[in-house]
Amino acid sequence: MMVDQGGPIGRADVLRIACLEDDPMQSTLLQEWLQGAGYVCRAFAAADAFIRELRQESYDLLIMDWELPQSSGLEVLDWNIPVLFLTHRDSEQDIVEALELGADDFLSKPISQPIALARVRALARRNARISGRRGVLELGHFRLERESKTLLYQGEDRGLTEKEFQLVWILFCNVGRLLSRDHLLETVWGVGPGLMTRTVDTHMSRLRRKLGLLPENGWRLKAVYHQGYRLEQLSTGI
Structure with missing residues (x-):
């Protein structure tokens, strides 16, 4: 592995x-x-x-x-x-x-x-997008450092919790790809499929606010009904 x-x-x-x-x-x-x-x-x-x-x-x-x-x-x-x-x-x-x-x-x-x-x-x-195994990811003004579990935006630490960092790492490694709720629950929380919980949605809403993942900022963290989430980069360099 x-x-x-x-x-x-x-x-x-x-x-x-x-x-x-x-x-x-x-x-x-x-x-x-x-x-x-x-x-x-x-x-x-x-x-x-x-x-x-x-x-x-x-x-x-x-x-x-x-x-x-x-x-x-x-x-x-x-x-x-x-x-x-x-x-x-x-x-x-x-x-x-x-x-x-x-x-x-x-x-x-x-x-x-x-x-x-x-x-x-x-x-x-x-293939860098195979789960971002290089240890550092840089997209636009975002920099994710895996060892320290730190996300920087224009050099400023956004103070993510461990679960938030794991989620955002997976999202940034898979920009443009749909990630199912079951997959996110399994990989971040170690929970089996089919569990009815709002945990993923709550964390995604918090990340959207913390990181400004909005169209006016060149990003969209999109909820796909009954499926999961997709992070879309609308403009490079942002």
């Missing part, structure tokens, strides 16, 4: 991976390998269930068999989530097509455990 020098912040450190593979044996192996390496992995055998899950939950990395049973697989490449393709199609033309359409990496079957895990680690290193 990728952990920055500043140390982990609870369960928010765990890389969440969704895997689409219709071969049961290959799917089981991948899940065992990834979970054994410390990642959270959920496996899917059908494309429709996979797509539904991605519309409802937040994942950091997708591993997909290009030979999907119900769709081409290329439609997810514009979802702004790193994608590792697994496929028997290893011609030069196939590889070029996948990479030009936005795939982040390409692995030919049969795959081995060391190579698969090395590719996942490489993607985590290359």
